[in-house]
Amino acid sequence: MKSQFIKSLYEHMMLKRYAKRTIQTYINWISDYIRFHKYQHPKDLDVLHVEAYLTHLSTKRKNARSTQATALNALVFLYNRYLEKPLPSDMNFVGSGRERKLPVVLTQLEVKALLGRVPTHHYLAVALLYGSGLRLMECVRLRTGDIDFDYKCVRIWFGKGGKHRVVTLSESLIPLLKNHISESEKLLQRDLMVSEFAGAWIPHGLRKKYQQRNKTIEWQYLFPASKLSIDPESKLLRRHHLDEKQIQRAVNRASTDAGIIKHVTPHTLRHSFATHLLQSGADIRTVQDQLGHADVRTTQIYTHILQQGANGVVSPLSNLAF
Numbered sequence: 159m160k161s162q163f164i165k166s167l168y169e170h171m172m173l174k175r176y177a178k179r180t181i182q183t184y185i186n187w188i189s190d191y192i193r194f195h196k197y198q199h200p201k202d203l204d205v206l207h208v209e210a211y212l213t214h215l216s217t218k219r220k221n222a223r224s225t226q227a228t229a230l231n232a233l234v235f236l237y238n239r240y241l242e243k244p245l246p247s248d249m250n251f252v253g254s255g256r257e258r259k260l261p262v263v264l265t266q267l268e269v270k271a272l273l274g275r276v277p278t279h280h281y282l283a284v285a286l287l288y289g290s291g292l293r294l295m296e297c298v299r300l301r302t303g304d305i306d307f308d309y310k311c312v313r314i315w316f317g318k319g320g321k322h323r324v325v326t327l328s329e330s331l332i333p334l335l336k337n338h339i340s341e342s343e344k345l346l347q348r349d350l351m352v353s354e355f356a357g358a359w360i361p362h363g364l365r366k367k368y369q370q371r372n373k374t375i376e377w378q379y380l381f382p383a384s385k386l387s388i389d390p391e392s393k394l395l396r397r398h399h400l401d402e403k404q405i406q407r408a409v410n411r412a413s414t415d416a417g418i419i420k421h422v423t424p425h426t427l428r429h430s431f432a433t434h435l436l437q438s439g440a441d442i443r444t445v446q447d448q449l450g451h452a453d454v455r456t457t458q459i460y461t462h463i464l465q466q467g468a469n470g471v472v473s474p475l476s477n478l479a480f
Contacts (some may be wrong), residue, residue, distance in 0.1 A: 163199065164189060170240055172391060175362050177316075187232035201241055205249060208233050212251040215395040226254040261429035262420050263463060269430055271416040272409070281398070282334055283381050286312070289328035289410075291431035291448050293318065294406070294424040298399045301332050301358070303376030307332055308425070316361070318339050323450045343375050343380060348395055355386065356394035369477065432460045 164185060171181045188200070193205055193209050215221045215229055235363050238244045264272065269288055276284045286297050290312050304313045310327045317323060349355045350373060357372030358379065371377050379399040389396045405424055413422035420426070428449070446457040 167236075167240060174239075176478075178391075183228065184232040184235055187229045188236050191229075191233060191236075194402070200236060201243070205245055205283070208237070208245060209249050209251040212249075216252045216254040221254055223254045232403065236350055240316055261433075261459060261463070262422065263433045263460075264418065264420065264422065264426060264430045266434060267419075268416065268418050269427070269434075272412045272422070275412040275415040276408055277412075280405060282331065282338055282425070283405050284409060284412070284427070285328070285331055285334075287405075288427040288431050289331060289374050290325045291428050292325070293428060294402050297424075298379075298381055298402050298405065300380040301376060302342055302378055302380050305335055305339070307336070307381065317450050319450075319452065321450055321452075323447065325448050338380070340374070340384065342378055342380070345397075346373075346375055349386065352386065352395070354395040356389075356396055359389060359391075359398070429460070433463060436460055436464060 163198070167188065168181060168185060171184065176184075177451060191208075191211050192198070192200065192328075194214065195207055198207075211233075212226060212230060213225045221229075234245055273281070273285060273288070283297055286292055287294065293314075296314050296317050300312070300314075304315070305327065306313065307327075310329060310332075311324050312327050314323050314325060355373075358377045360368060360372045368377075378395070381398055381400040383398045386395050386397050388394070389398075402424075409422060409424050409427070413420075432445050432449055436442070436447065442454060442457055442461060445460065446454050449457060451457045
C-alpha cells in the first residue's frame with residue numbers, strides 16, 4: 159500500500175528510531191487493517207473497528223494468539239502514538255484460541271547429519287544457531303566484536319524484546335571463527351579503499367560516542383553481505399549483514415539432503431540446542447538464561463517434550479507380548 163498516509167507513518171517511525179523489522183511489521187498490519195475496513199482512513203475509525211478487526215483475525219483467519227497480539231501492538235502504536243487517539247485498555251474482542259505449535263526437535267545424530275550437508279560458506283552461521291541457541295536474526299546481526307574468545311562466549315545485543323544476554327560459544331568453532339574474522343579484516347581493507355564507504359551501521363545512541371569506530375573490525379558484521387549497498391535510513395554506502403533468507407535456504411536444503419522428514423527451519427536448531435542442554439543435565443534456569451526467555455514457563459516447554467516423550471512415559475504397548 160503506497161499511500162501518503164503509510165509513507166508518513168513510515169517516516170514517523172524512522173524518526174522515532176524504531177527497529178526496521180518493527181517498522182515493516184507494523185506497516186504490514188496497519189495496511190491490512192485499512193484494507194479490512196475498505197480503505198477508510200484510520201482517523202475516521204474507532205475502537206469498535208479495531209475490535210472487529212481483531213475478532214476477524216481470531217474467528218475467520220484462525221490466527222495464533224501471538225499473531226493477533228502483534229496486530230494489536232501495531233494498532234495500539236497507530237492510535238496511541240501516531241494519531242494520538244488512545245485505545246482503551248479494556249477492549250472487547252474475541253481472543254485467538256489457537257494454541258502455539260509444539261517445537262520440532264532434532265536428535266543429535268540428525269543435527270550432525272544436517273551440519274555435514276550445509277554449504278561451507280554458511281556452515282559457521284548454521285553451527286552458531288545450534289551451538290549457541292541463537293535466533294536467526296540474532297545470528298546474522300552479530301558483529302565480530304561480539305565474539306569473546308577468552309571467555310568462550312557470544313554477546314547478544316538487542317535481542318527479542320530489546321534484551322542483552324551472554325551465551326556459550328563452542329570451542330570447536332573457535333579456529334573457524336578466527337579464520338573467518340581474518341578474512342573479514344581483508345574485506346574491510348578493500349571497503350576502506352572505496353571513498354564513499356561510510357562504515358558499518360551503528361545504533362543511534364552510540365554514534366556520537368563512537369564516531370570513528372564503525373570503520374574498525376569489531377563493528378563489522380560477522381556475516382557480511384557480498385556487496386556494498388545504500389543504507390535506506392542515511393542514504394550512505396555501507397556493507398550490511400548477510401540476508402537471513404540465505405541461511406533459511408541453506409538449512410532447508412541441508413535438511414532435505416540429510417533425509418530428515420521433520421519440518422526443519424533455522425529456529426529448529428535453537429529448539430534442539432535447548433532440549434539437548436536439558437538432556438545433558440543443565441538446569442532449567444541456565445537454559446532460560448541462554449535462550450533469553452523472560453519467563454521460565456516459556457522454557458519449560460522443552461522439559462515437557464522430554465518428560466512426555468520416550469524419555470518420560472513408556473507406552474503400555476511396549477509391555478504387551480506378541
